[in-house]
Amino acid sequence: MEFTGGGRLIVRITPVDVGKRVSVRCLIGSGGGVEKFTDTVGVLTSWNEGVLLITRRTGETVRIAESSLVAGKVAPAAPARRRSPAADFEEVARVMARAWRPVESERLGEWELRASSGFTRRANSVLPLGDPGLPLGEALTHVRGWYEVRGLPAYVQTATGAVGTQEELCAQLEARGWWSEVSAEVRIAALAPVGDLEADVERVRLARSFDEAWLRRYQRSGTPGSHVLRVLGSGPSVWFATVAGEGDAPAAIGRCVVDGRWAGFMAVEVDPAHRRQGLATSVMTALARRALEEGASAAWLQVETDNDGARALYGGMGFAIHHRYHHFRSA
Template sequence: MEFTTGGRLEVRITPDDVGKRVSVRQFTDNPDGGEKFTDTVGVLTSWNDGVLSITRKSGESVRVSESSLVAGKSVPAAPARRRGPSAGFPELARVTARAWQPVESEPLGEWELRAAAGFTRRANSVLPLGDPGRPLPEALRHVREWYAARDLPAYIQLAMGSEGTQELLAAELAEHGWSSEVSALVRIAALAPIGDLDADVSRVALSRAVDEAWLSRYKRFGTPGPEVLKVIGSGPSTWFATVPAAEGGTPAAIGRCVVDGRWAGFMAIEVDPAARRQGLATAVMAALARRALEEGASAAWLQVEEDNSGARALYDRMGFETHHSYHHFRSL
């Protein structure tokens, strides 16, 4: 890893490089004496109060003190792959969870209990990725009590068509009186063809922060509370897209993308009904994909409800294929 110019170590990155792929070297204390350096490569997702946050390709977030930097530079992203990605269920489940994080969570063995004051089922449901560490009846009782203490219904999110253990758990939940309420598809695709879409991205503005105009188009809540902003703003490297309306006011279209290692997740793609069939959703997707490609992502994912035929047709044309479906089971 080369950092030098004329034999000198240099820090050639600044807070203006947030969103870029970088390589940094930091000095760390060596209890055995002598100098010790640690190198980190990934996307620079923030630089605040003297601390850099860098997300590695694996999705791991590394915090680096500005005072410990001895070298740093931006590095080009790897060439984009144009074939559809391969993905195991555990990897994709964790990536999708990191893109939509709850306000509070608690482990139960290898399950994660998540809550966000009721804002979306994804952020207010159990993510079971293994053994809860106790007999199932006892685990389900704990889940019901945990959500009841927060005045929330108890939900468990399960994937179908992914691996046998999830489908086995679904059968066991049914035996314990839980019922499936909402179904959606998790779909994946190569990212580069989405960035190559023939779309007018000149009207699409990208931002790291969500604003009131963006929220006015996102109709998934009443008055946005802190839990809404926390969930929407979560993720390793999050971008918001806005297409302003011709005469101001509520935007004509919006979108959200979370870059996490090789994955770029697309969410909240919404278009004003009066502005549909003008290519705005495609433009939003293309603009976000191009930014994700710059950060080194190569694969795309999204979630779409099974009965949303219009969105499914759009994503079909972009090359998305269904990886698995997921269902939210509710305790009766």
Template sequence: MEFTMSGRLEVRLTPADVGKRVSVRRILGAPGEGAQFTDTVGVLTSWDNGVLSVTTKNGEGVRIAESSLVAGKEVPPAPARRRGPAASFGELALVTARAWQPVESELLGEWRLRAAAGFTRRANSVLPLGDPGPTLGEALGHVKRWYAERGLPARVQTATGAEGTQERLCAGLEEHGWRREVTAEVRIAALAPVGDLDPDISAVRTGREMDDAWLSRYQRFETPGPHVLEVLGSGPSVWFASVPGDGPAEPPAAIGRCVVDGRWAGFMAVEVGPEYRRRGLATAVMTALARRALDEGASAAWLQMETDNEGARALYDGMGFTTHHRYHHFRPGGGAGSRDAGSA
């Protein structure tokens, strides 16, 4: 029921508000002079036995004792971005998935199980865009068996922080003992401004095929197997870019990959050799790829970036990219794991 904790602050929430975006304030420690408070904003994912669970936009599940509440209310969705294309989570989830296609997949209800011999979490995790059919516990049991048969760790990819994302699924995974392994951001921008940048792109080579030189700069594996080539070559319309190194036997100074899919152009694998950094090569690669995508009729851009990559954040901020939502990979038990080949 609703109740008042003080003369001014009210808890205007009930268990019927589960699934809504809320803001709650709770007291830390004992009440009294000098008491400290903390605020949590996110989706109310459960309220059972005197304990609330709120999942934040970063995918963190916060458990809050009802007795510690000082204030709480429903809050509107985050304000719409003031720049960049309009996009729903559902649209972006499918577009980003098509850029990292697995070698094999299987449907479990509306969940898609994906595998590619371990190359990239994105191609080796469950994409859960609806109801798996059985109970969540039964579905997760099937997921663990399916990946174990392939010698792979079981992972489920979820999203938070936008309308229609999967905060309640995140909470359900945690209740079943699954833990977040890594978190990344999906960022979007208008494509034309990227193509309108004016770096020197005369040295940037673009084409439909990746070669051994390109792969030598993409250092996410020791020896690329056929599954790597299949994943990197997958997508509706794939472009590769490279900038030659200083010598003919040297790996490229910089590389990039772009997948054009309708109005969207996805940028990935943008890498610059340490000895070539701060020369504007990442910008040149992205500009050259953006112009290829514009020629195909694309108008919007997306990319995925791990949250702790501050260098990439500064680069993409300058190009107009803003965070649309965050995505997470959950694994059974344990906490953050080591990063595997292909990263997030």
């Protein structure tokens, strides 16, 4: 990381650079005649009263005392990832939203308030793409009231780590006492290599709808009411995959939504007794081939950051991190 100018460390950033991606170096200590430094790269989300807030790609907010700065500069945007489809944040965010529609929604300016009787945070959170049409404090008061009427906690879904994501909004929510309750990676890939994987797709049954057995394998529904059925069935072109098991529930399931050039993969779950048998790959491959037949060429999926097994599986299929999203809950 190069900070020097004519052999000197230079701080080239000021408070007017808030909102830009920056790279800074600060002094964290010294001892025995040796100074210790640390480097931070991210979006400069605020610079107030001698303290800088920098939000990293992961959504983590780093507080840095201005007095500790020894170097800083505006950094170029993160380089494009090889072999992944070109896509900006807003395109991917809107495609994902269309694949998981809520039972009820309402507009607040350009924000969308979504509710589905508490079934998944995605379907019960605000999607803040654009301007709410109100000062942020007033918008958040409206959000709290809207969810309170429905007996639900107030969540705002934000994103970090790509051009055009919402690091500043994350910092503003945090400053108002909201906290990030869960984070996930949004990964994208070219679709054809997923469809070309060697897998036992003959075991996978594809259908336009799901049955009670499919729901028994799905781990997030609890007692499936009509709100669960509506969310799972939503999307432009929806497919469900099932691999038969020995009992009442399938050995593996999956869901795919085809939307133009995109195929989104969700609800890929395998019976613990049948894991490490390639069933998740078979489900993904079968769904990818069907999506290719419908004209899709790019793929996306979401995986929680603590799910190491799934992250390794999808990384091996060529899925690279595009951005990360976070659900901020009201204090």
